[in-house]
Amino acid sequence: MSVIGAANGFSVAHELVYTLKVRDAMQKDLVTVTPGTTLREVQGLLREHRISGTPVLENDLLVGIVSLEDIINALDHGHIEESVGRWMTREVVTIQENMPLRRAVEFFQRYQYGRLPVVDAEGRLCGILTQADIVVRLMLELNRMAEEAARRETELLAQAGAATTSGPAVTMEFSVNAGDFDNAGIASARIKSALQERGVDLKVARRAAIATYEAETNIIIHSIGGSVKAQIDADRITIEAADWGPGIEDVERALRPGFSTASELVRAMGFGAGMGLPNIQKCADRFRIESTPGTGTRLHVEIDFDSTTSDGGE
Ligand SMILES: Nc1ncnc2c1ncn2[C@@H]1O[C@H](COP(=O)(O)OP(=O)(O)O)[C@@H](O)[C@H]1O
Numbered sequence: 001m002s003v004i005g006a007a008n009g010f011s012v013a014h015e016l017v018y019t020l021k022v023r024d025a026m027q028k029d030l031v032t033v034t035p036g037t038t039l040r041e042v043q044g045l046l047r048e049h050r051i052s053g054t055p056v057l058e059n060d061l062l063v064g065i066v067s068l069e070d071i072i073n074a075l076d077h078g079h080i081e082e083s084v085g086r087w088m089t090r091e092v093v094t095i096q097e098n099m100p101l102r103r104a105v106e107f108f109q110r111y112q113y114g115r116l117p118v119v120d121a122e123g124r125l126c127g128i129l130t131q132a133d134i135v136v137r138l139m140l141e142l143n144r145m146a147e148e149a150a151r152r153e154t155e156l157l158a159q160a161g162a163a164t165t166s167g168p169a170v171t172m173e174f175s176v177n178a179g180d181f182d183n184a185g186i187a188s189a190r191i192k193s194a195l196q197e198r199g200v201d202l203k204v205a206r207r208a209a210i211a212t213y214e215a216e217t218n219i220i221i222h223s224i225g226g227s228v229k230a231q232i233d234a235d236r237i238t239i240e241a242a243d244w245g246p247g248i249e250d251v252e253r254a255l256r257p258g259f260s261t262a263s264e265l266v267r268a269m270g271f272g273a274g275m276g277l278p279n280i281q282k283c284a285d286r287f288r289i290e291s292t293p294g295t296g297t298r299l300h301v302e303i304d305f306d307s308t309t310s311d312g313g314e
């Protein structure tokens with residue numbers, strides 16, 4: 001929460017915690033117990049739902065909260081078979097659903113609680129809020145804003161006139177070196193910007209970026225080196241990724257979702273899920289792969305600007 005709580009300047013996240021309400025971030029599916037529930041039963045519930053605490057309700061009124069810490073204490077002191085009513089925390093700090101998220105951030109900073117029960121105007125429990133819920137909500141909102149900004153940028157570039165899909169064909173070429181993880185994504189990012197500058201639909205640009213990224217990383221991970229070329233025509237982009245070997249033994253098997261020959265080390269770096277080639281196929285309107293062991297692999301992808309293929313790899 002330090003990022004959001006930081007008082008150094010007014011970031012977008014900072015502004016968002018003022019405009020978003022507690023109810024926008026809280027979880028509404030509640031796991032609750034009553035004072036009569038045993039701590040043993042609570043232990044089971046917490047495990048089953050992978051949560052670390054739950055509100056205690058009596059006749060629909062919030063009367064306490066019981067947490068994993070209470071369970072651990074109960075196990076330590078031998079009262080795990082006793083009822084929640086005896087051991088729950090009765091003084092519960094709650095927050096109203098119509099409060100700005102900023103208020104919840106403050107609460108989390110002031111008190112060391114893991115969760116805040118959320119109540120409506122009548123004081124009835126209507127949700128629960130953790131710091132993780134706030135982070136997730138902010139990420140969603142920031143993502144939405146970033147998408148909106150990208151869309152507007154494309155629109156502006158298209159309006160600026162210079163960038164039209166009817167201009168002369170553009171070609172781009174990038175050499176890709178084996179093992180060069182640092183530069184993975186460069187061809188992909190450049191191609192995406194070139195498409196956006198031409199006013200190409202953001203979804204199409206994104207598919208080209210995903211396909212290129214997967215092709216680039218395959219050259220980096222699996223080959224001894226190669227290149228990625230792109231040609232942007234009036235109605236489509238053509239991406240060619242070629243390398244000098246070692247080639248693919250069994251192409252059909254390589255295309256199967258989940259198939260990967262990536263090493264443990266490469267997997268530890270977050271690559272090698274075996275979804276690269278399937279993702280490229282999903283992004284492409286036309287797709288070809290030719291591979292000769294000893295000579296190399298050549299990948300040919302075409303994406304139409306007016307294509308209706310769904311977003312690939314997302
Ligand atoms: N350019 C390439 N050269 C050699 N082998 C490749 C190449 N691209 C893909 N492969 C083979 O195809 C498999 C599947 O590729 P992919 O679907 O991208 O999954 P991943 O890269 O996660 O392993 C790879 O594990 C590798 O064995």
Ligand SMILES: [Mg+2]
Nearest residue numbers: 217218276277
């Ligand atoms: Mg791959």
